[in-house]
Amino acid sequence: MxxxxxxxxxxxxxxxxxxxxxxxxxxxxxxxxxxxxxxxxxxxxxxxxxxxxxxxxxxxxxxxxxxxxxxxxxxxxxxxxxxxxxxxxxxxxxxxxxxxxxxxxxxxxxxxxxxxxxxxxxxxxxxxxxxxxxxxxxxxxxxxxxxxxxxxxxxxxxxxxxxxEDPEVENDKVEVRVSDTRSQHLIEKLNGKDSNSNNLIWQRINELLSAFVDSKEYKKALECGINPSVIREFIGAAIPNFDPSAFGFERFIDFLAHAVENTEMAIYLFPPSDIKIGLKSAKPTNAVSLSKSNIKRFGNDNNADIRDQRIRRMTREIKSISTNASTKEVVEKLKEIIEWIAADPEFRTSLTEGVNPATIDCAIREIVVGFSSSRLGFTRLSELLSWLTWDTELCLVQNQTNKSIWKVIFRSSIPADFAIYESKMLPQGDRAEEKATPLTPWKIEKEPTKEPTSIFRQLSNLFRTKH
The missing domain is CATH 3.40.50.1010 (5'-nuclease)
Incomplete structure (x- = not known):
C-alpha cells in the first residue's frame, strides 16, 4: 500500500x-x-x-x-x-x-x-x-x-x-480534581447541567468564564487581581487535556486575552512584568490594560512563554519525555529540570528577585510532555513546587498581604513581606507518613514491596537529592 x-x-x-x-x-x-x-x-x-x-x-x-x-x-x-x-x-x-x-x-x-x-x-x-x-x-x-x-x-x-488518535486517551474521561474549593464547586455545578454535544468548545469556555466571574468568592478575589494560572487550572479541570495550542495560541495568556474579550474580566500588566486578571470595572492604579491586540508586546518574562530564551536553551540541553513514562523517570526528569534552573546563570539572576511559578510550570511542560501536577498526586501547582524545592536552595514563597502573589526564589533572598509556602505533603523526618496528606494512588512499579509503603514515601525517596 x-x-x-x-x-x-x-x-x-x-x-x-x-x-x-x-x-x-x-x-x-x-x-x-x-x-x-x-x-x-x-x-x-x-x-x-x-x-x-x-x-x-x-x-x-x-x-x-x-x-x-x-x-x-x-x-x-x-x-x-x-x-x-x-x-x-x-x-x-x-x-x-x-x-x-x-x-x-x-x-x-x-x-x-x-x-x-x-x-x-x-x-x-x-x-x-x-x-x-x-x-x-x-x-x-x-x-x-x-x-x-x-x-x-x-x-x-x-x-x-x-x-x-492515542488509543489510551480516546473517548476516556479524565477526571481532574483541584484543591481550590471555589473551582471545584463551580465545576461540579456546571457538570450537573445538561450538555449539548453539538456545542462548540468555545461555548463551553465562555460558560466557564461567566461562572468564574459571577462566583462571589472569585469576584472578590478578582477585585484584587489573581494569577492567570488560577484560571488555567480551573479550565484544565473542567476540560480534560485542555491545550491553548489547539486553538492556535502559543501561550495561555494569548488564549486568555481572546477568551475574556467579551467578559467582565480584563488582563492587567503591573510593570515591569507582573500580570494579573482583574475586573474591567476596577482597573488598578498604575496598571496597563492588555488586550489581544497588544498582549504580544508584554508578558514575555515570567508568564509561561516558551519563547523565553532560558526555556529554549533548557529544551536543547535536556531531553524531553512523555508523561506516560514511569513514575521514576518522571520524578528524575523533574529533578533534572529544577537542578538545571538553579544552576543556569541567567535563571539565577532572576531567582534572586523571584520567578513566577508559571515559568517553572512552562519549563516542566516543555520537557515532560503532557505533564500535570495530578500525575504525581498533587492537586495544584503550588503543592508540586513546594515538594520539588523542599531540599534545594530554592523555595516557593507567598506574599502575606496579597496571597495571590507567588514566587520561586532563593532561600537566601526571601523578601520581608513573603513567607515560605510549606505544603502539608512535605516530609517531616521519620514522621513523614504520619503528617503527610495522603496522595491519590496511581500505578507505578509492578514488583511487590517487602512492606507497605505510602505513595508519599515512594515519592520522597525518589526525589531526595544531595546538597
Missing amino acids: NATTDVKAPYNTAIFYDVENLIKGYGFSKKIVQGLSLHDILKKIGETGKTGRIATHKAYANWLNPTLSFLHSELIDLDIEPITVVGTNGGTIKNVADIRLAVDVIDTLHTHPEITTYVIISGDGAYASLARKLREYSKVVIGCAYKQSTNKLFASACDHFIWV
Whole structure:
C-alpha cells in the first residue's frame, strides 16, 4: 500500500516509524494493542495530499520482542521493512532506535536525492534537529504522532504535522480534581447541567468564564487581581487535556486575552512584568490594560512563554519525555529540570528577585510532555513546587498581604513581606507518613514491596537529592 493511490505519482516519499514512541515503551497497555493501527496512520498520511508513492518504508523497534507480534501482519500488508534495534544482550537501550532512524534518514538524504518528502512518525523532540537539517536540503518534512505526547519543538520544525488518535486517551474521561474549593464547586455545578454535544468548545469556555466571574468568592478575589494560572487550572479541570495550542495560541495568556474579550474580566500588566486578571470595572492604579491586540508586546518574562530564551536553551540541553513514562523517570526528569534552573546563570539572576511559578510550570511542560501536577498526586501547582524545592536552595514563597502573589526564589533572598509556602505533603523526618496528606494512588512499579509503603514515601525517596 502506498501513501497515495495515484499511480502516476512519483516515488518521492520516505516514511520512518519510531515504533518505540508509538507504543510508549515496551510495557505498553492493552489499549495500545487494541487501538494502534499502522493502516490508519498511513491512511491519514495519504489524505494530506502532500506525499507521493513510497520509495522507503521502515519501522524501528526491537522486533525480537514477542510483545510486538500484534504488528507483524501490518508490516507485511503495508510492505514495511522492520529494522531491529537491540541492546548489548538482546535487550533495549534508550535512544538506540532514535539514533538508527536518524542515521538512515541522513543516508537516504544523500543517496536518494529524488526523495523529496520525509515522514517521521514520532513525537520525540530529539527529531527537531533532524527535521531542520532536512529542510536545509529543501526537503518537505511531515511529522506524525499523538498530540498529547508530541514535543512542541519537533512539531514546529516540521512543514506539516498529522495528529493521530492515542488509543489510551480516546473517548476516556479524565477526571481532574483541584484543591481550590471555589473551582471545584463551580465545576461540579456546571457538570450537573445538561450538555449539548453539538456545542462548540468555545461555548463551553465562555460558560466557564461567566461562572468564574459571577462566583462571589472569585469576584472578590478578582477585585484584587489573581494569577492567570488560577484560571488555567480551573479550565484544565473542567476540560480534560485542555491545550491553548489547539486553538492556535502559543501561550495561555494569548488564549486568555481572546477568551475574556467579551467578559467582565480584563488582563492587567503591573510593570515591569507582573500580570494579573482583574475586573474591567476596577482597573488598578498604575496598571496597563492588555488586550489581544497588544498582549504580544508584554508578558514575555515570567508568564509561561516558551519563547523565553532560558526555556529554549533548557529544551536543547535536556531531553524531553512523555508523561506516560514511569513514575521514576518522571520524578528524575523533574529533578533534572529544577537542578538545571538553579544552576543556569541567567535563571539565577532572576531567582534572586523571584520567578513566577508559571515559568517553572512552562519549563516542566516543555520537557515532560503532557505533564500535570495530578500525575504525581498533587492537586495544584503550588503543592508540586513546594515538594520539588523542599531540599534545594530554592523555595516557593507567598506574599502575606496579597496571597495571590507567588514566587520561586532563593532561600537566601526571601523578601520581608513573603513567607515560605510549606505544603502539608512535605516530609517531616521519620514522621513523614504520619503528617503527610495522603496522595491519590496511581500505578507505578509492578514488583511487590517487602512492606507497605505510602505513595508519599515512594515519592520522597525518589526525589531526595544531595546538597
